[in-house]
Amino acid sequence: MKYKIYRRKKRLKGVVTYSKKEPYVFNPAYRKSDKIIDIDKLSLYNSDMTNNILVKKYIKRYKHLLKMVYLLFNNEIPTGDGTPAVLSEIDKMRGIINDKYHKYITLENERLFLKELDYIEKELKQNYIERVLFEKRVIGNQNLMR
Numbered sequence: 001m002k003y004k005i006y007r008r009k010k011r012l013k014g015v016v017t018y019s020k021k022e023p024y025v026f027n028p029a030y031r032k033s034d035k036i037i038d039i040d041k042l043s044l045y046n047s048d049m050t051n052n053i054l055v056k057k058y059i060k061r062y063k064h065l066l067k068m069v070y071l072l073f074n075n076e077i078p079t080g081d082g083t084p085a086v087l088s089e090i091d092k093m094r095g096i097i098n099d100k101y102h103k104y105i106t107l108e109n110e111r112l113f114l115k116e117l118d119y120i121e122k123e124l125k126q127n128y129i130e131r132v133l134f135e136k137r138v139i140g141n142q143n144l145m146r
Contacts, residue, residue, distance in 0.1 A: 024050040024104045050104045058093075058101070058113055065089055069120060073127070083128045090121050 023043035044050045068089065072082040097105075097113050105113075 021045060021047075022103065024054070026053075047104070051106055051109065054101050054105050055109055058097070061093055061096075062113075062116070065093065065120070069124065072124075083124060086124060087121065090117050090124075093117060 023045045025041055025043045028039055028042050044053070065086070068077075068082070068086050071077045072086060094114065094117050097110060097117075102110060
C-alpha cells in the first residue's frame with residue numbers, strides 16, 4: 001500500500017493507492033486427522049512461496065515425463081503409441097506453464113522450463129522420424145528379397 005500526501009494551501013489532502021496482487025489459489029493435499037484443520041482452498045500472496053510451490057509441482061510432472069521418455073527410448077512402449085502420448089504431455093505441460101504458472105513463477109524459471117520441454121520435444125520428433133525411416137527401409141528390403 002502506498003500513501004501520497006499533498007499540501008494544498010493550508011489543508012493536507014491524502015491519496016491512497018493500493019495495488020492488489022492476484023493470489024495463487026489451490027486446494028492443499030492433506031491427510032485427514034483431528035489435529036489438522038480442514039481447508040478447501042488456500043490463497044498465497046507471497047511470490048517467493050508461490051514460485052517454490054509451482055516449481056516443485058513442475059518438477060514432479062517433469063520427472064513423470066522423463067520416465068515416459070525413458071520407457072519409450074528403451075522400447076518398453078511401442079513407438080507408434082508412445083511418441084504421440086509423450087508429445088501431447090509436453091504440449092499439456094507447456095500450456096500449463098504459459099496459462100497458469102506464467103503469472104506466479106519467475107521469468108528465469110519459465111524460460112528454463114520451456115527450453116527443457118522444447119529440447120525433449122525436438123529429440124522425440126527426431127527419434128520418431130529416424131525409427132519410421134528405419135522401419136520403411138527394413139520392410140522395403142524384405143519385400144525386395146522375396
